[in-house]
Amino acid sequence: HPRLDFRVPFVNVTYSKYLGDAVLRYTVISYPPPRFTWTFLGNGSESRDLPNSAKQFDYGQQSELRFTRLDMSDFGSYRVTADNTINEPATAIIWLLIRGTPDKPFNFHPTNVQEKQLSLRWQAGYNGGYTQTFIVEISLDNITWTNVSQISAGHRDGWFTTVIEDLIPGSEYYFRLYAYNINGRGDLADVQLAIRTLRETTCAPLLDVSASAGVGVGASVGVGVGGIVLGLIGAIIAFTIRRNLNGSKSTCLRSKRRTDDELHSYSNIEMNPQTVKPIYEDLNKGNTEQRVYDKISPL
Template identity: 25%
Template sequence: MKILSGKREEIVYSFILTKKENMQSIVCSAYSRFLDNPLSFEVQLDIQYSPVVEITRRPTELKLILICNPSGNPANYTLGDWEHWSEFREHIQNLEGTPDGTLTFLKSFNRLHETDGIYKCKASNGIYGTNGHLYQIGTALVYNKVPPIFVIANKPIKFGCYGQKMNLTVLLYNKYGTIQTTISKLSEPLYTETRQAMIKTQDISHDVNVTVSGIKRTFQLTLDKTEDFTDYTKKACNEMGCNELTVKITCANCPEPPTNVSVIPFDRNLAVSWCPGYNGGFPQTFSVEYQAENEEIWKLSGPVIDNREIRMSKILYDITPNTRYYVRICGLNYTDITFNEAPTMQDAVIHGSVDRTIYSEIDFMADPVAPLSSSESECDENDEDDILFMHM
């Protein structure tokens, strides 16, 4: 650009600043035939920008050390708390590091897998980033070399039926190498069909329930002897070692129908009694349901807890004289079954993942007559409601 003699002009140089230009120099020079040497002016660029945050890992024999490394201008940083997240981005905990950005874990071999996950370090130098945030975040995914872990989602007791096959499933967490699994019954190894699948499951990390990627191993067992209902030990190993889990298999069957059902009618109540059947291996309760002949709704009375007495009883109130009633006794042995009332009805609706309901049903006239009893019964195996009709 030429400037005429005796004139004053400004020379403007425009460019977009980037981090690469930081601490570089820009020189402006003027040349004239009247000057022995050109005139020049040098400016060193000091470009300020928010930090880029990286996390480095430094493992030792006894410790795991994470280091937060921010890089920005100016180079004086304020560090926030570390954050620990699961691999599926569920928050686990906040951790306080040292002022220089170091986070240290002592290696407790039994719980080292709980330190797995995503770690976030926050740093600021007072300059807002292009994302509009004052604090910039660096992340690192950490996995430790530990033996396979049986996650908390495994249940210590499984239920099977005598004379049938069952699938015994275990859930494992493993992030290092391949695993080998074995199963034994009373210390004797079993050789059975095994299947494997990759799944998402639940485990506990620092007292927080989180989602983890896991391995499901399924062993097929045949329960055809009484001795098969016992403890089974699963062992899982990788290059770092082994862990074991013992599961107890318990016989789970439907309760047997109540027997020797009898009813004694009074003026406005009924005395119902019965002998409990075998509870199928679970604590059971009974409910007495009754229905007037001219009604469509069953009324529910109970529950009555099985107290292991030879004979049990229940009084039914608000009975209309000279009315024919149907009475049935329901035995339940599944703890997750509950009774709910539909909004416009009074009948009992049984909910549960397994139907272990056995009914004994009789009908009678609510007149003061001799006690009714029954010792014979028949059951239609195809009746999906499992109703056992007692013939009087």
């Protein structure tokens, strides 16, 4: 049955340029000599008619597909089949690729956006037949652009990632991407990104209120049973505040806001003598202190 003739170099990728010429060649060992059939697949797997720029020439056990003045639509993959009607045919796929500037990258998107850095990912397009380099540019106003990342890809394809650092928290940045090779710069990626970094979350130094809550209220009302009871109230307030201040860092802003409200309430008790005096006077009448104590003791 027909099979590839390894004595003749088999080239499965051929490069040319727009309006240039090219030759695809396939040589087999077969008896009787086979019949060759070429079909155009483009960038998929569906057979199409050969382009007008292509002409087929057969020489016994070798076939050539010759192109003159290649159009952009002529580039892609071609399937050749050698069939001698006796056994299974031999088949090969040969690519005709353009030599030029790189195709634009695609699937450009951000990942892992933080306060001062972020990551960008994309997939490489066709490199134009040469090694390509990716350029990521940054802008604050979408007008003036600066090169912020450069990655030499060589002949590799697939996914690429770059990390952009030293950004300002809570700020908006624009990013665009393209590739270049020795023939020049390719087109920009279809997607241009506008990304805002996260705002920085920090907590101000927290006030230690354990001493002031216990002593401040007692000092305001003096000593005696009433002072003891209000001192106990102050201790309860201090305990509540301390418990809230010991929350996790992820809720530090919420805890601080709640703490500020409690400190504000405590200031009103301590700094308003008109509020404190009636309470103190009432506590010295009969067994009022016992009733107050009964109400506040079950915590």
